[in-house]
Amino acid sequence: MKQMNIGGSEDHGGSTRISRRTFVKGAAVTGAGLAMGGPTLRALSTDTAHAAPGVMQGEWKSSFCTGCTTWCSLQVFVVNGRAIKMRGHEHSQTNSTYCCPRAHLALQQLYDPDRVKTPMKRTNPNKGKNEDPGFVPVSWDEALDMLADKIMELRDNRETHKFVLFRGRYTAVNSMFYSSVPRIIGSPNNISHSSICAEAEKMRYFLDGQWAYMQYDMPRTRYVLSWGADPLVANRQVSTALRDWGEVLDNARICSIEPRLSGTGSKCDExxxxxxxxDGALACAMAHVILTEGMWYKPFVGDFKDGENRFVQGETVDEDTFEENHTHGLVRWWNLHVKDTTPEWAEKLCEVPADQIRRVALGFADAAPRCMVWVGGGPGMQPRGSYASMATYALNGLTGGIDNEGGVLAYNSNNYHGLPSHDDFIDxxxxxxxxxxKIDQRGRLEWPNLARGVSGGGVNTNNVADAMLDEDPYLPKVGMGYFANFNFSCPGTQRWAEAMKKFEFFAHMTTHASEMSWYADVVLPVKNCMYEQWATLSHSxxxxxxxxxxxxxxxxxxxAKAMETEIPWMLAEKLAERGFDNLLNFYKTFKDPETGREPTTGEELDLYSLKIRTQRYWDPSKHQGGDRFNSWDEFKEVGCWNSDEYEYRHRWSNMGTKTGKFEFYSETLKEALEKHAERHNVSVDRVLEVCNxxxxxxxxxxxxHxxxxxxxxPEEYPFKFVDYKSRLNREGRSANCAWYNEMKDVDPGDRPYEDVAKLNPRDAERLGVKDGDKIRLTTPIGNIVTTAALWEGCMPGTVAKCFGQGHWAYGRYASKVFGQEPHGANNNDIIPADNDRLSGSTAFYGHIRLKVEKV
Structure with a gap:
């Protein structure tokens, strides 16, 4: 398929032969020249008040970043209607004027000539990776007429449940589309990306009652265990970590716990x-050391009634001898497991020396309570990762680093105002x-998905492909997707390729034609929500x-149209023309809080929904804390609201657990598992057996552990695969940015314009592999070919490769030949589809064995 079929530009099938100099020059023109209309570099100055005569002057506009789930507050420098520069928001109390590289890459995405420029429809009825969709431009009317007709067929046939809405990223008004459209049409199938993101991290819920991401009190900490996280690169809080890390290095000791030397690890002490x-073995060994050495934080945890430490290796303890303060079940945890988890036991499993385990554990505990375990996806996003995730997080409870200075804090409330309810519009x-x-099978015996302790409470994103292939519980017929590309971002990609063929009609809403677009019947161009529409997101x-x-x-x-407001409004109008006006009538309840006017266009709905969502910020009569503004115009001018400061220790003995305390023995998890087992008339042991x-x-x-x-x-596949994320990844969406390719070596061990797999030199020598050789990585589900990079930062016995490249449909830089040949390789092509079934999290780590062969 020629490039022009995505959006009207010429064929660039040979563009990969251009020189690096030309490549970068073209990127500069796209990212600055096109954006600015050719102003001088003085226009990049923030000092526009004293700009020289004839130099274009600009203005800083409020925005936010959607490059990851940090959602940093940003400002954009706009000159003559063109965005040319990014920085953190000067009014933000979170990241302040700091922002990470992802924000800057968004400029190239905004002005990427490979964006979808107009609605497109498929002309080839056959679907498949090797089938050219034959997209041709159509009007918005024609595209939405096709979609509305298909939805009405479902309603006429009472098959509304066979409608599916896929959601990737989103804004804070997403419920008016993601929740309301399926429900008003009549489908339970709103499927988010969440379980391929970080659900296993949230298993801390069963210890401290928080099914949410956390914030970290970096300026006041004295010890950081960065565990399977990469705060300076790819975890949440990146911009804040960049802001604070120098101070952390001055005041604290930092240890990175990962199989590879990460970007954060390169800025650590150990x-x-x-x-x-x-990871679970290592965490439990550290807990063993802290307890046997009497180093737990007693004001939070409690102590033995007579002051004598009875935590002795291998010996059980009478629970009545210990009096807990703000925790529950510490002695039971010791008796059941931790009494035997010595550093020597752990060393045989995790390959970290026992003396290092002991030294780090004691140093960490000595800094209590101003210490934190920063738990990322590494320990939890494994097939049995829930327990490892809890084990690592439990160290925060032992040392009192929960809701304390220098520790781990819950998010402050964002105080958003609720949106109108759709309940009255469901016929x-x-x-x-x-x-x-639901199509993802959540809540079945084998899929507990215990979000917030509820059986089936969480989404099961990657299982949708298997459910569709098996037509169990049924086969969806009509689908929509936005800000999502599960064909690329989910492990076991071939399953999605086959599943997407089965849709009778699929509409993909996207900025760039992607692998998911390839299977669409219509492709609808959406606005970049950072620059082109009204929207809001928050960050703690x-x-x-x-x-x-x-x-x-x-x-x-x-x-392009706004994905969560304008497109749904236009669809609602089309459905109303066909006699089904429930959705349109629902959207008419989104009245302007200032004037009381109903929206009459999608653009008005876009603005009014934002004003409703942020009303507690700018309407004095609705104020519930944080910054005060006296009007919408005043808030709009500043563009950023800040909450009140977090109150330390306010959750002590007031946690969202069943006991209200930090639970080392989780009564909350026990209740959730028992309810799930009861639902299926089996024992908890049977649940765990079925869930592996x-x-x-x-x-x-x-x-x-x-x-x-x-x-x-292990005999056939002797290596373990380590997937990781780049500091330049706007998740899987950066690969068509020239800057991404030019600056790829900002990730330790990576190289510009290449997609490499890193091996320890000792392993490479044994295999006869030299730096720069082509190698094949093979797992039980497939293989990819990539370039070998020898690197000491990769522990022996592992192969590390960055996620993000390997697109075969995203644009001229992301692929060698659009629609045919990728640039680099997609890790998900060789990662087996598996899950941590208690959390629902897709597994990306810990379970993938592979072999390495020189090509």
Whole structure:
């Protein structure tokens, strides 16, 4: 398929032969020259008040970043209707004027000539990776007429449950589309990306009652264990970490616990290269040391009634001898597991030396309570990762680093105002469809997905492909997707390629034609929510939440619409023309809070929904804390609201757990598992057996080590695969940015314009592999070919490769030949589809065995 079929530009099939100099020059023209209309570099200055005569003057406009789930508050420098520069928001109490490289890459995405420029429809009825869709431009009317007709067919046939809405990223008004459209049509199937993001991190809920991301009190900490996280690169709080890390290095000791030397690890005091899949063993050994040495933080945890430490290796303790303060079940946790988890035991499993385990554990405890375990996806996003995630987080409880200075804090409330309810617009047909089982099978015996302790409470994103292939519980017919590309971002990509063929009709809303677009019947161009529409997102760090807004600040180039407001409004109008006006009537309840006017266009709905969502910030009569503004115009001018400062220790003995305390023995998890088991008339042990965990009996309710479930025989597949994220990844969406390719070596061990797999030199020598050789990586589900990079930062026995490249449909830089040949390789092509079933999290780590062959 020629490039022009995505949006009207010429064919660039040979563009990969251009020189690096030309490549970068072209990127500069796209990212600055096109954006600025050719102003001098003086226009980049923030000092526009004293600009020389004839130099274009600009204005800083409020926005936010969607490059990851940090959602930093930003400002954009706009000159003559063109965005040319990014910085952190000067009014933000979270990231302040700091922002990470992802924000700057967004400029190239905004002005990327490979964006979808107009609605497109498929002309080739055959779907498949090797089938050219034959997209041709159509009007918005024609595209939405096609979609509305298909939805009405479902309603006429009482098959509304066979409608599916896929959501990737989103803004804070997403419920008016993601929740309301399926429900009003009559489908239970709103499927988010969440379980391929970080659900296992949230298993801390069963210890401290927080099913949420956390913030970290970096300026006041004295010890950081960065565990399977990469705060300076790819975890949440990146911009804040960049702001604070120098101070952290001055005041604290930092240890990185990962199989590879990460970007954060290169800025730490010590690296503990843990064997993939054995984080739980290491964490429990550290807990053993802290307890046997009497180093737990007694004001938070409590103490033995007579002051004598009875935590002795291998010996059980009478629970009545210990009096807990703000925790529950510490002695039971010790008796069930931790009494035997010595550093020597752990060393044999995790390959971290026992003396290093002991030294780090004691240093960490000595800094209590001003210490933190920063738990990322590494320990938890494994097939048995829930328990490892809890084990690492439990160290925060032992040392009192929960809700304390220098520790781990919950998010401040963002104080958003609620949006109107859709309940009154669900008719009998919709009600019938909404009662059907969700397509992702959540809540079945084998899929507990215990979000917030509820059986089936969390989404099961990657399982949708298998459910569609098996037509179980049924086969969806009509689908929509926005800000999502599950064909690329989910492990086991071939499953999605086959599943997407089965849709009778699929509409993809996207800025760039992607792998998911390839299977679409219509492709609808969406606005970049950072620059081209009204929107808001919030972010917590530095003991505050900041919520910033964006606006239509740039001159629109493409014929794009806002994905969560304008497109749903236009669809609602089309459905109303066909006699189904429930959705349109619902959107008419989104009245301007200032004037009381109903929206009459999608653009008005876009603005009014934002004003409703942020009303507690700018309407004095609705104020509930944080910054005060006296009007919408005043708030709009500043563009950023900040909460009140976080109150330390306010959750002590007031946590969202069943006991209200930090639970080392989780009564909350016990209740959730028992309810799930009761729902299916089985025992908890049977639930764990079906879900592929080792724990039985009381072990099910405590943090503990589980041996990793691995794909592949170690004899045939002797290496473990380490997938990681780049500091330049706007998730999977950066690969068509020239800056991404030019500056790829900002990730330790990576190289510009290449997609490399890193091996330890000792392993490479044994295999006869030299730096720069082509190698094939093979797992039990497939293989990819990439370039070998020899690197000491990769622990022996592992192969590390960055996620983000390997697109075969995203644009001229992302692929060698659009629609045919990728640039680099997609890690998800060789990562088996597996899950941590208690959390619902897709597994990316710890379970993938592979072999390496020189090509």
């Amino acid at each position: 690296w503990l290269p843990v064997k993939p899949g054995y 009998s047909i919709a009600e019938e469809g909404n009662q059907k089982e 760090s530095h003991r505050h939440t900041s919520a910033a807004i964006s606006s239509p600040m740039v001159d629109s180039i493409w014929d 965990y080792e724990a039985r009996g009381e072990m099910a309710f405590i943090p503990h 589980e041996n990793p479930y691995e794909w592949g025989d």
